[in-house]
Amino acid sequence: MKIAILGGGAAGFYTAIHCKLFNPEAEVTIIEKSQKLLSKVKVSGGGRCNVTNVESDPLKLSKHYPRGERLLSKAFREHGSKETREFFESRGVDLVVQEDGCIFPKSQSSQTIIDCFLNECKRLNVRINTGLNINGMKQNTDHSWCLSSKEEQLDFDKVIVCIGGLPKWEHMQWLQDLGQPMITPCPSLFTFNMPNESIRELMGTVAPQVLTRIPGLKYHGHGPLLITHWGMSGPAILMLSAKGARDLFDKNYRFICNVSWLGITNEDEIKNKILALQKELFKRKIGGASFYGLSTRLWRYLIEKSGVDVEKTWEQLSNKDLNRLVVILTQDAYQVEGKTTFKEEFVTAGGVDLQHINFKTMESKTLPNLFFAGEVLDIDGITGGFNFQAAWTTGWLAARGAAVNFSPNV
Numbered sequence: 001m002k003i004a005i006l007g008g009g010a011a012g013f014y015t016a017i018h019c020k021l022f023n024p025e026a027e028v029t030i031i032e033k034s035q036k037l038l039s040k041v042k043v044s045g046g047g048r049c050n051v052t053n054v055e056s057d058p059l060k061l062s063k064h065y066p067r068g069e070r071l072l073s074k075a076f077r078e079h080g081s082k083e084t085r086e087f088f089e090s091r092g093v094d095l096v097v098q099e100d101g102c103i104f105p106k107s108q109s110s111q112t113i114i115d116c117f118l119n120e121c122k123r124l125n126v127r128i129n130t131g132l133n134i135n136g137m138k139q140n141t142d143h144s145w146c147l148s149s150k151e152e153q154l155d156f157d158k159v160i161v162c163i164g165g166l167p168k169w170e171h172m173q174w175l176q177d178l179g180q181p182m183i184t185p186c187p188s189l190f191t192f193n194m195p196n197e198s199i200r201e202l203m204g205t206v207a208p209q210v211l212t213r214i215p216g217l218k219y220h221g222h223g224p225l226l227i228t229h230w231g232m233s234g235p236a237i238l239m240l241s242a243k244g245a246r247d248l249f250d251k252n253y254r255f256i257c258n259v260s261w262l263g264i265t266n267e268d269e270i271k272n273k274i275l276a277l278q279k280e281l282f283k284r285k286i287g288g289a290s291f292y293g294l295s296t297r298l299w300r301y302l303i304e305k306s307g308v309d310v311e312k313t314w315e316q317l318s319n320k321d322l323n324r325l326v327v328i329l330t331q332d333a334y335q336v337e338g339k340t341t342f343k344e345e346f347v348t349a350g351g352v353d354l355q356h357i358n359f360k361t362m363e364s365k366t367l368p369n370l371f372f373a374g375e376v377l378d379i380d381g382i383t384g385g386f387n388f389q390a391a392w393t394t395g396w397l398a399a400r401g402a403a404v405n406f407s408p409n410v
Ligand SMILES: Cc1cc2nc3c(=O)[nH]c(=O)nc-3n(C[C@H](O)[C@H](O)[C@H](O)COP(=O)(O)OP(=O)(O)OC[C@H]3O[C@@H](n4cnc5c(N)ncnc54)[C@H](O)[C@@H]3O)c2cc1C
Pocket: 006, 007, 008, 009, 010, 011, 012, 031, 032, 033, 034, 036, 037, 038, 039, 040, 041, 043, 044, 045, 046, 049, 050, 051, 052, 132, 133, 134, 162, 163, 164, 165, 343, 344, 345, 346, 347, 373, 374, 375, 376, 384, 385, 386, 387, 388, 389, 391
């Protein structure tokens, strides 16, 4: 059996290796259009490669995917983060779990992961063909595939497409032309630009536990928020950008972002917190110290923005002042005008429509012997090792689907 893997990235390598593990007799070839293999793995996680996450419960793990959650929750039962760790550790890659649950190679270098893949391909005799640009693909009458480049035509029994994501239609349109239903790609995981908001002057400031929302949309982000030179970043923003990727694309990245600065939206709860401090710091200035984890600088900014005099003492706080502080702490609002791609990790939402994929085998329901894995699928996760995990899991399923004569009903 001859299997072609299109794309020499994370999903391509994991899939190729598992094709050989499932079926050592299979002839497996990775075809990479550029001269570079595993280039995203190299730069991932700031050069450290956040390979997966400590969360191993399939249902909980799947909650980190704005697109693909339902299907992944089943797939993770077969091959999830536990199996990924076993794969790397059994090949001599020591892993460490960070406090936030992210898992990295102990070497703190993505090269360890690259070396592991290259060594394993060598050991298993996976062929690697770089700089080969496939510009045509056609199904033969026996349902095998003929791939053509400028120079040659290559026949394969099965093709696994692992070309990754790019938020550009041209990157994937050829799949649609082939007859594979696709969802328009758009970026996910980006930071918010706020060119007209003075909060940017506080760049470098972190609020440890906020809640972010967009009026009219049902989801929210939570966690730390970082104020940047451009606007806002940090997990609470990235999570919101991932969940809202498609809606925010439709809004042309112009919208209001609401921030609840203590992660609390309940006004009475915030009021009680303010009253408790008022009792304690009666004679002190309200802007004189930090406020429940918010830095003094940020707290003073918020007091001023609410229209309350920062020089007032807590005992001088009127009911009107109290209400203004409650509003700013629970539903502060910022005008977003544009986005910046997050430098650490950005991914594509959209791609191969999951409805037209057999999720047991990753085979196309419309084009037999054509399989998919990785970011080319309409699957994406938030930051934390979840995007690689989706590539590993879908790669493992595609390998089993293609290399074993696997019947999903057995
Ligand atoms: C800067 C950055 C940092 C990241 N860090 C992390 C992280 O730490 N943890 C995490 O979980 N996720 C991270 N991600 C996301 C993660 O890198 C991707 O989700 C993952 O690489 C997807 O794997 P893939 O194999 O599907 O695609 P890719 O890794 O993009 O590989 C696709 C490959 O296919 C090739 N290709 C494209 N078209 C063709 C074609 N027609 N024929 C042949 N080859 C083709 C490309 O050249 C490429 O080599 C990061 C992303 C970025 C951009």
